[in-house]
Amino acid sequence: MTEHALIDGLITQNKDAIQYLVHHYQKNVIKTAYYFVDNMQDAEDLSQDVLLEILRSIGRYKKESSLNTWIYRITVNKSLDHLRRQKRRNIFQTLESFLQGTTHEKIGKNLEPSVTDTTHEDKEKKKILDIAVNSLPENQRIAFILNKYDELTYKEIAEIMNLSISSIESLIHRAKMKLQNKLVNYFSEYAKGIK
Amino acid sequence: MQKASNKLDCDFIRDNLFSYQENKLSGEKKQMFEDHLLICHKCTQLVQYFKSISKIFEAKRSDEPNPFIETRTIQRIEAELKHGNIPAFTFSHRIFQPLLVSIIIFVASLIGFSLGKEVDKEISINLLRQNDIQTMKSDLYITDFMDENNTIFNNH
Numbered sequence A: 001m002t003e004h005a006l007i008d009g010l011i012t013q014n015k016d017a018i019q020y021l022v023h024h025y026q027k028n029v030i031k032t033a034y035y036f037v038d039n040m041q042d043a044e045d046l047s048q049d050v051l052l053e054i055l056r057s058i059g060r061y062k063k064e065s066s067l068n069t070w071i072y073r074i075t076v077n078k079s080l081d082h083l084r085r086q087k088r089r090n091i092f093q094t095l096e097s098f099l100q101g102t103t104h105e106k107i108g109k110n111l112e113p114s115v116t117d118t119t120h121e122d123k124e125k126k127k128i129l130d131i132a133v134n135s136l137p138e139n140q141r142i143a144f145i146l147n148k149y150d151e152l153t154y155k156e157i158a159e160i161m162n163l164s165i166s167s168i169e170s171l172i173h174r175a176k177m178k179l180q181n182k183l184v185n186y187f188s189e190y191a192k193g194i195k
Numbered sequence B: 001m002q003k004a005s006n007k008l009d010c011d012f013i014r015d016n017l018f019s020y021q022e023n024k025l026s027g028e029k030k031q032m033f034e035d036h037l038l039i040c041h042k043c044t045q046l047v048q049y050f051k052s053i054s055k056i057f058e059a060k061r062s063d064e065p066n067p068f069i070e071t072r073t074i075q076r077i078e079a080e081l082k083h084g085n086i087p088a089f090t091f092s093h094r095i096f097q098p099l100l101v102s103i104i105i106f107v108a109s110l111i112g113f114s115l116g117k118e119v120d121k122e123i124s125i126n127l128l129r130q131n132d133i134q135t136m137k138s139d140l141y142i143t144d145f146m147d148e149n150n151t152i153f154n155n156h
């Protein structure tokens, strides 16, 4: 199916077009969302929201950008919205557990390094990486994730983010510098733990 | 004999962890990087740690979604369509919506145009009235002590 036929089919809510969309685009949407939200179940739910959003707004889709670029934009926006909602929820939960006096105990448990258990250590490293990536400023984070995880080129990311290629280069460079710094700091802590 | 590691060399390692990992260092710099690792235990450990963290990128990339998600999604979309939760952009929508918008803009501009004329008329009526008053005043020989513009107070 050509992109043109797909768009026309989606506008008229044609069953084949919808099936084609889900079959050819959903997996990519899930993966991108997953790189942002770090949870497969959430990413799957988000992908359904993205596909429904595509169907709702396909009539307003302007062909200035490719369909793929447009879908990436919707996916990134939905993922960031999800993270913002989650952050608000977490703040509320932290406040709640603080009021109940359980915060310190929980944080202590989560960050406790364990050298013996390798899967635990992997989980720990994953958490560290996620925290470091999530601490990046939003634009740096988007560019970094699309490049490092989604393996998109600077040109593709520039189109999705509506920025110049040189801006993307600089965003990714700054993101890597910041991540390196953070990881070096974590390493110092980690090395202390081993000694 | 091995050279002692110095802080500048350690900084070079710290600043180029990604470049080294992604094989983006030039031949000379890569040599410098690896030469330093030979003499600096701490940096070797750091590079190993960074490598293990970088593996997480790959691991995350190879995580796969639930294989049944496609079927479930199609079912959900069909349900949403059935309940009319997704308005259809039918042919008439695509033709009539822009047409309707143009008609609204046309009518609005017509209204604006005629309102503008109305205001023009009012202004000219006001002017006419002032002229009439002036004529009436001169007809009745009333002196202009104080006209509408308070000119008497502005004469210094």
Ligand SMILES: [Zn+2]
Pocket (backbone or CB within 6 Å): B005, B009, B010, B013, B036, B040, B041, B042, B043
């Ligand atoms: Zn060193």
